[in-house]
Amino acid sequence: MKSDKNVSNSVINRLPRYYRFLGTLLNKDVTRISSKELSQLMHVTASQIRQDLNCFGGFGQQGYGYNVELLHRELGSILGVNNMTPAIILGAGNLGKALINSIEFPRCGFQLVGIFEKNPAVIGQNYIGLTVQDIANLEKFCQTYHPKVAAICIPKDEAAALADTMVANGIVGFWNFSSYDFNFHHEGVKVVNVHLRDSLMTLSYMVTHMDEGNSKID
Amino acid sequence: MKSDKNVSNSVINRLPRYYRFLGTLLNKDVTRISSKELSQLMHVTASQIRQDLNCFGGFGQQGYGYNVELLHRELGSILGVNNMTPAIILGAGNLGKALINSIEFPRCGFQLVGIFEKNPAVIGQNYIGLTVQDIANLEKFCQTYHPKVAAICIPKDEAAALADTMVANGIVGFWNFSSYDFNFHHEGVKVVNVHLRDSLMTLSYMVTHMDEGNSKID
Numbered sequence: 317m318k319s320d321k322n323v324s325n326s327v328i329n330r331l332p333r334y335y336r337f338l339g340t341l342l343n344k345d346v347t348r349i350s351s352k353e354l355s356q357l358m359h360v361t362a363s364q365i366r367q368d369l370n371c372f373g374g375f376g377q378q379g380y381g382y383n384v385e386l387l388h389r390e391l392g393s394i395l396g397v398n399n400m401t402p403a404i405i406l407g408a409g410n411l412g413k414a415l416i417n418s419i420e421f422p423r424c425g426f427q428l429v430g431i432f433e434k435n436p437a438v439i440g441q442n443y444i445g446l447t448v449q450d451i452a453n454l455e456k457f458c459q460t461y462h463p464k465v466a467a468i469c470i471p472k473d474e475a476a477a478l479a480d481t482m483v484a485n486g487i488v489g490f491w492n493f494s495s496y497d498f499n500f501h502h503e504g505v506k507v508v509n510v511h512l513r514d515s516l517m518t519l520s521y522m523v524t525h526m527d528e529g530n531s532k533i534d
Numbered sequence: 535m536k537s538d539k540n541v542s543n544s545v546i547n548r549l550p551r552y553y554r555f556l557g558t559l560l561n562k563d564v565t566r567i568s569s570k571e572l573s574q575l576m577h578v579t580a581s582q583i584r585q586d587l588n589c590f591g592g593f594g595q596q597g598y599g600y601n602v603e604l605l606h607r608e609l610g611s612i613l614g615v616n617n618m619t620p621a622i623i624l625g626a627g628n629l630g631k632a633l634i635n636s637i638e639f640p641r642c643g644f645q646l647v648g649i650f651e652k653n654p655a656v657i658g659q660n661y662i663g664l665t666v667q668d669i670a671n672l673e674k675f676c677q678t679y680h681p682k683v684a685a686i687c688i689p690k691d692e693a694a695a696l697a698d699t700m701v702a703n704g705i706v707g708f709w710n711f712s713s714y715d716f717n718f719h720h721e722g723v724k725v726v727n728v729h730l731r732d733s734l735m736t737l738s739y740m741v742t743h744m745d746e747g748n749s750k751i752d
Contacts, residue, residue, distance in 0.1 A: 322746050322748070323743075323746065323748070324748075325748055325750075325751055328736055328739050328740070328748060329736060331735070331739060332729070332731070332732035332733075332735035332736055332739075333729075333732060335735065336729065336731075336732065359543065394742075395735050395738050395739045395742070396738045396739060396741070396742030396743075397735065397738060399738065399742060401738065409632070410628045410629070410631040410632035410635060410636075411628070411629075411632035411636065413628040417628060418730070419730055419731060419734060420731070421734070423731070424731055424734040424735045424738055425735060425738030425742070426734070426738065464741060467734075488744065489737050489740060489741040490737075491734055491737050499749050499750045504749070505749070506737065506740035506741050506744065506748070506749060507749065507750045507751070507752075508733050508736050508737040508750075509750065509751065510730070511550070511551075511752075512636070512637055513550070513554075513637060513638070513642055514551060514554065515550075515709070516637060516639070516685075516709055516726075517553065517615065517643060518549070518550055518726050519683065519707050519708075519709050519724065519725075519726040520613050520614040520615060520619065520642055520644065521546050521549060521550075521612065521613045521614060522546070522707060522726065523614070523619055523682060523683060523706060523707040523724055524612075524613070524614030524617060524619075524643070525541075525614075526706065526724065528540050528541065529540045530540070530541070530543055530546060530724070531717050531723070531724060531725065532543075532717045532724075532725045532726075532727065533546065533547060533725070534727045534729075
């Protein structure tokens with residue numbers, strides 16, 4: 317089921333979490349779940365779950381709840397997890413390598429087709445079947461293989477220097493670990509900025525306020 | 535100003551983001567801002583901002599807005615960013631090294647006091663003034679130096695094997711990149727789970743629905 321309206325960022329942000337919890341339920345052979353049970357599991361209100369899923373047409377049945385397998389599949393389709401959108405990684409330093417080794421791109425909707433790095437000591441190395449290429453080849457690669465998404469694991473100034481080239485050559489989405497503001501400079505691209513510092517600060521709040529009830533941010 | 539009630543996870547999650555935007559404004563020498571202007575900048579409603587900040591007693595003045603420097607400082611204090619809570623990193627593989635090199639722990643409320651790894655090739659290496667230690671020394675280290683927080687950059691089964699030891703020796707907070715469920719096994723600890731896959735799936739949604747208005751998740 318496809319959305320035919322603008323879904324808010326907050327809902328979009330929560331979708332992968334629903335998908336993840338439903339996947340866990342599936343693995344435990346749970347076949348159906350009420351919005352109340354799901355809400356207790358996920359620590360959100362049942363009304364929020366209903367509201368969120370209603371953005372895409374509902375899926376629940378009064379008195380039955382949600383069919384776990386069906387909802388998982390539908391959310392996966394909405395998230396595009398089967399699309400195998402061609403993606404590249406810029407930067408094969410520690411962060412880039414951590415992503416290459418720990419993230420299953422195909423399960424998130426992407427096929428990793430290229431890894432780029434400027435450090436000559438890393439160029440030529442092999443990771444998950446891909447040879448790290450000189451970042452100088454990026455433009456030609458884009459024109460030949462048409463990747464649509466780039467994971468940005470290089471510093472801000474290097475990202476800034478390459479942004480025009482990427483956008484001009486068909487990159488429309490950025491998984492951005494740098495602090496370069498792609499949106500500000502390039503209208504129309506889609507960007508998910510990852511702020512690891514924010515999540516560490518959240519933990520700082522929680523250990524500063526040990527007496528409060530919150531035990532987990534998930 | 536300290537909170538004297540339970541603040542919801544959603545509000546806690548948004549606090550570092552407010553802090554970050556206010557820091558950017560400060561760097562641009564902006565001295566005051568209305569909740570409406572702040573809301574346009576951050577893509578949340580002005581009423582949400584007022585509601586969130588009211589959890590901690592407000593800070594805004596009718597007709598004046600927010601004093602940027604004051605609010606930044608107060609939110610920093612609420613987040614505990616000056617606490618220098620002693621923290622350790624478990625795992626100096628790619629992810630651990632990426633965090634060590636890219637996250638300024640002291641600006642997030644923590645002082646990094648130890649790095650632990652089981653790989654003999656990495657033990658003894660130096661990062662930011664710390665020598666990577668054998669993870670076998672973890673218990674003794676905790677008893678001597680009393681770290682309170684651990685960044686978990688080791689696989690789930692290794693995290694599971696060490697969790698009891700850490701909790702028994704005073705670790706109360708986990709910045710958790712593994713999929714081990716600390717809360718399920720250890721009541722009372724504070725956990726921030728980082729799900730990088732979720733954010734990549736969010737990008738998958740956005741490039742799957744290019745026609746929708748959302749351009750940035752921040």
